[in-house]
Amino acid sequence: MRFPGKSAMYALGVLVSTVLPAIADPVVVKDVTGRKVEVNVPVKHVILGEGRQIYFLAALDKENPFEHVVGWRDDLPKADPESYAAYLAKYPDIAKLPTFGGMKDGTFDIEQAVALKPDVILMNVDAKTATEEAGYIEKLAKVGIPLVYVDFREKPMENTEPSMRIMGTLMGKEKVAEDFITFRAEAIKKVTDVLEKNQPPRPLVFMERAGGYSEDCCMSFGNENFGKMVELAGGTNMAKDIIPGTFGTVNPEQIIASNPDQVIVTGGMWEGYVPGGNWVGVGYGADITEAHRKLENLTMRPAFTGIKAVKDGNVHAIWHQFYNNPYQFVAIQQIAKWLHPDLFQDLDPEATFKELHARFLPLDYKPGYFVSLKDK
Template identity: 55%
Template sequence: MVLFVLPILWHAPATAQEEQSSITVTDIAGRKVTLKAPVQRILLGEGRQLYLIASLEPKDPLSRIVAWRNDLIQADPGTYAQYLEAFPDLAKLPTFTGQEGSLIDIESTIIRKPDVVLLNLEAMRANEEAQYVDKLASLGIPVLYVDFRHHPLENTERTIRLLGEIMDRKELAEEIIAFRRQAVARVTDVLDTAKPDRPRVFVERIGGYSDDCCLSFGAENFGRYVEVAGGHNIGSDFLPTTFGQINPEQVIVSDPQHVVVTSSDWQAYAPGGHWIPLGPGADPEILRKRLEWYLTRPAYTGTQAQKTRNFHGIWHQFYNSPYEFVAIQQLAKWFHPDLFADLDPDATFAEYHRRFLPIAYKPGYSVSLTAKTP
């Protein structure tokens, strides 16, 4: 059951009310949806949608949000602390619980009367089978599907444009898109010219979230990032879907030259786990110490990555945010350090913060045991 917490006597901060008019847009699921825009009251079906809302409304992102799922609070406590410091009323924002792909709480959604509900694409099946989308539509509450996770290199850009349109931030949306494209081109242009050999890369997904081995990515999401960054994603050889699990013996046979662990501060989910507390402001020495444990994983016994210590940790939330261009730059720097000696992913992310976000940049999103890299 989804629990929706409604604090009493709190209302979203008022925004300068712009006159609304009906517009019809196409969401990431290909649905034609009519709504009143610019939207002022948005319900976030996933808290990490804040990353984009804040990019499009940096002066006061809370002025647009009436409720959100609590996943960002638990999965990305470092970022939550930054936003809480900048916008103390965030602590009063109504929250609801649930997992990726789960139902929203329809009764509480109706109470909040949002102009639009944003749901991630993976929540589509559950909510439409429960007829929640139709029920909300009958009450004049439209639902739009967005995607940062399943096909991020295509759908993130479409999602940015979609939100730019409904929030009346089209020009800013195009600036964000241009920034992202330029950041990725700094990798792909070099690779297209140099055509280096592609190292074999194994991505261990949600390292430390559980003891399972070996969760990984197929040809999408981080699997795709690896390919764009000039590596060969081992998971793509065995997994027909975006997410899956590979037998440890198969990892050994595949003999990765690099191991990339996606992880984060998961104290809320797995106290005492082997997760790496990557995120804004993380202590680099603690990150390295936690990454060292992965060298002892039986799945990496005798691999080239183990022999050369080519083990890297990267912020897991790059898999579900508009920031994957940072991950691509960092992966490229690890895989081809000589080609990308002058590339600085931290500087790229810092510039994005300066231009588009209401919080200051703090490093801590990556760590490596390789001497030439951070």
């Protein structure tokens, strides 16, 4: 019997390596809660504990962000119907993906999740308490399914970068994750460097969360999320000393007494949640004329009676989902432009968002994410 020479053996090795799929390697991932979790990477099957996690998965895989998704929470079609429709048009098979309820509201189906045999379940950190109380981590561990926490909502300015790195490791997209992180940091520096150099006065800003979503007034942000974005953009967040955590409420009397210089309302197309509601429908390809009308309508509420921001026309609306994805740097640029128009005449948040889409995202860019009473 003749044995193949070294060159033939090498050729055979190359052939096998190109034909057989790469074997996943166990890696210990440290999630945003500090837990060390062993996961076989790159993962081939992932369950998204929130549908809106596709925002950052898309930033890591421009060609097909759904390729390895075997199930996801059912929130995206209602929370952001325009983006869902755009993804559905490009990837029609997502209509067949199994969907889950939320962990926090107790409608997550762990038996269904186990049946899908995921390599990892990705969960937002705000579901941590509910997850632990239900004993899901231990139950999943018994069948060899790891759960990893990420965060783009509770402390996004602190946890976005590590969350993107975690996702890059899980999906085998480490280089893309680092490129995105660099792009994000450079976009934020275009704001913070100018502010540091010029030290302008900081206007007082009331940041209203989901204005018009309900009749109650008014939800806002403490010293994180949009509250921190306001500070990074050169403003003073009115609610930072009123709300101890990330989210909370302020009463109308506090707004009137504080007399903010600027008001920024977060909005979205929430017909699926609150049909015919007073929310401001900004977002992917939104009707800005209609959004402007609804924004103006919100200024007539008692909480805004006679305040400086309304008198001066410094009332704006911005896409709510910036609070829950890694694209917050676009929001920081836009807020800076509203707060300091003279300093940031040359800053173009729209161009930044277009570049993000062109470089990282599978969807073509459509405007509609911002509106101001000053827009004509």
